[in-house]
Amino acid sequence: MSPALPSPESDGGPSAAAPSFSPLYRQIKALITRSLQGGEWKPGEPIPSETELAARYKVSQGTVRKAIDELATENLVVRRQGKGTFVSTHAEEKVQFRFLRLMPDEGEAGGMPRRFLDCRRLRAPADVARALDIRGGEPVVQVRRLLYFRERPIVLDDIWLVGAQFKGLTAERLSESRAPLYRLFESEFGVRMIRAEEKIRAVVANEQSAELLELPLGAPLLSVERLSFTYGDRPVEWRRGLYNTTTHFYRNDLS
Template structure:
């Protein structure tokens, strides 16, 4: 990889428009992210030391450290005391539950048993295509599942995935799955969820959802619509979840 070079001075005198300025550590962050996206360092693997990266990019170690600090804050990298810095993976418990914000009133958040109801490939409806930024009619995978807490259904998820990136995902494969769903996406399809945006509103349970969640029709539910992105700010998953919060609450940390 080439070293980081300063941007050329704008030509054309005072009337010329200067290019937007990007701090050096942000440029290093972009280069490290590009290596992560390209698979140079796999999930769970260590990245080179700050000294090695500083030599590689011909910048100071402090600049590299600042770039890594931001990537760690964004959960792309994980620092381990005395061991180094590693590529974050959905195999780690801390990362597994980063996208699951439903917390029981009593006890701690953890892995919730699940039951897959459906998995099929179909042409993307217009609303799904718009969310995933693909053309209407392109292939998508639809997954429907229930999450349980103490043998009672708590979450009904409808998940839509970009079909081109999830070839081979079938109901049979999901029925064999023991790991978290995002870990499967990462290990078998090379798709890592980096960030997500959510829209939350209160809704009343319809007849079908009430039956699946075992609540009375019209019971209050929390509707959580999530759009998840991988590297390059590309949306790859759109899910619409209905949450029964009778024994749970939705927790978010604001920094």
């Protein structure tokens, strides 16, 4: 049986007394996204063809194409010439570099060696709970790591994850994996980061960050706060990074 098209109320819209209008292709996009979220098609796997999806949802192929166009623009799926449309994955370099914005002044960007300093499960402090939209005291996982460039520490990251989504994440598991964090989250925990919001400000190194980044006390740093979301616009990661930009710059492509 084909899934029913979602009503405005199902997306938290106005009541029946004042219905909101959703174009048909947006409704099809919501249904495809629901299947992605439910794991019907895994990261890296092909989704059905436009013809198959049109038959499934009883709409025109053009409507399906417009829905997939938006999903591709949002990097939820990727079109491959002559092969079809596939679920995006953090195993792909293009997706990885959407979330890697620190570039060296000289040379090409590449993988930065990392060292995990801590990984612990604890009750969410108030500011972390607010950011992740969970109740204070709910379980979270805190990860602290350093990223290196030419054997010098460049980034100090404090990462907070919704505990319910990352059961079994340990320092040993992190250290044993060679995959980028988001690829690990996707492949082993079924959590896919699909978008992020960031706040950037200039700060100075305090005693702890100066020691870990091997810098003088008061050295200038770039502070980057990132809130990452999975399907359904649910926040699952809050990251606070301190960047030494002496030999690097922060790049953002605007479109």
